[in-house]
Amino acid sequence: MAHSNNRLLSLDAFRGLTVAAMILVNNPGSWAKIYPPLKHAEWHGCTPTDLVFPFFLFIVGVAIVFALQSKKADLGSHSQLLGKAAKRGCILFLLGLFLALFPKFDFENVRIMGVLQRIGIVYFICAAIFIKTKPKTQLIIMTSILILYWILMTFVPVPGFGAPNLDKETNLAAWTDRLILTENHTWKSSKTWDPEGVLSTLPAVATGLFGILMGGILKSKEKLAAEKTAWLFSLGLVAWILGMAWGLFFPINKALWTSSYVLYCGGLASMILALFYWIIDVQGHKKWCKIFVAYGVNAITVFFLSAMIAKTMGMIKVNTNGEEVNLHTWLYNSFFTSWLSADIASLAWAITFVLFFLLLLWPMYKKNIIIKV
Structure with a gap:
């Protein structure tokens, strides 16, 4: 192509x-x-390696805006756009599943979730939200996801373990992985939870929505290049600070994809993209x-x-x-x-x-x- x-x-x-x-x-x-x-960080915390995957999902969100914004204006095309997004999401998921199966193709013990699987899920959900909603609604959805996930992880008791906690094997996300995926289909290094698990995919969607919101600023025809750069960097800085502050009581954690982690990594991604945009696209x-x-x-x-x-x-x-x-x-x-x-x-x-x-x-x-x- x-x-x-x-x-x-x-x-x-x-x-x-x-x-x-x-x-x-x-x-x-x-x-x-x-x-x-x-x-990767042993558990709580964030190393440079822990930034890589959320950066990619942030970029997925930005790319959705550049690929679909001009097309979403035609309301009659929404069904077709949603169909294409679902198809692409499924292809990404199946590619990830194929990697998990290769070379043994042991379907009884295959890891169902994974990096490409999560990218596929996040892509489809974020594309659907972008196609059907406006930026204000997208911000509300992203914020709601982050707050809801915080409430689920820190206030909801874990069946079989009691009080809510963020320990590796006894937190609500790990319990959900064992319930839905079963231990035969989780990450082989743990067997009791998955770093790309079911519940933690919810805040991963928020990372994609963060990218969509920043992509909307970059795609704006009403702002000058300098304004776009300033907005991108400033909002990124605010999100990064909020992420660190939230991390004081809801720790930054990649495996759990905590709400503080979403803001911390999304903020850094936004600032780096602002720098790249200014140097490459604006300054040439x-x-x-x-x-x-x-x-x-x-x-x-x-x-x-x-x-x-x-x-x-x-x-x-x-x-x-x-x-x-x-x-x-x-x-x-x-x-x-x-x-x-x-x-x-x-x-x-x-x-x-x-x-x-x-x-x-x-x-x-x-x-x-x-x-x-």
């Missing part, structure tokens, strides 16, 4: 930086050797961001391929010195740990893995090819 000249370059660059970061943190050389900023400094744009215009494609390649390397066996190891281990030991310290080797592998995709993405970018999911 040809690349559109009407795309917001700063948004593509921000999306590309985000998806490159997703691949980086998901593919260390060794999970036993990771620098702290590239790890575009050359430095082309590599990120190459990732950004095919973000879902490269994320899906990165997961597929990583899993495939784990399947392929190589005989070395009479010992059979998988291809990942052989490449990692042969070209990284053989001459680098363990921590640096692990990071170098991750960076190399990210840069590897430029061999595919750069020619696609130069030829203006975008694979739409």
Whole structure:
């Protein structure tokens, strides 16, 4: 598909930086050797890695505005737009489910939720809300979700455990995951809760709505570029501060996707997008961001391929010195740990893995090819 000249370059660059970061943190050389900023917070708190997924969902919200705003004015097209949004949401969900199933296709124990599954759900719900409502209503819905989730998580007793709490296995979201998904279909590292679980997807929708609201400012024809930048940055700063304040009694937590986490991450995303917009689209400094744009215009494609390649390397066996190891281990030991310290080797592998995709993405970018999911 040809690349559109009407795309917001700063948004593509921000999306590309985000998806490159997703691949980086998901593919260390060794999970036993990771620098702290590239790890998720143990529970409460927020590392740079914990910003990546909410940034992507924020970008999904912004992109919805740029894709649908001109079309939603035609009320007669709403059914068609909703149908297309549902189709895209289902495709994203099924792609995520396929990754969870590959290569064993064990349907009895497959993890139902996941990153692409959550993106698909958030995309459809946010697109539907955007198509059928105005910005004021969108703000009310987002605020209501954040307050409702706070009430559910901190005031509603947890069946079988008693008082409401935010502990890993006894909070309401974990109980909901076990009830709806069952332990056979949750995150394999816990089996008792899922970081992309059912109840915590509700505030993830609020993250997408945050992006829609900021996208509305960027898409506005009534504001000058400087005004848009100022609004985006100022509102982001306010949200970031509110998130930190709310975090004092409803802790910032990615696995639970707490309301404070939504505001904290959404605020940071808004400020970064304001910076990108001012530098790239307003001031015209575009050359430095082309590599990120190459990732950004095919973000879902490269994320899906990165997961597929990583899993495939784990399947392929190589005989070395009479010992059979998988291809990942052989490449990692042969070209990284053989001459680098363990921590640096692990990071170098991750960076190399990210840069590897430029061999595919750069020619696609130069030829203006975008694979739409």
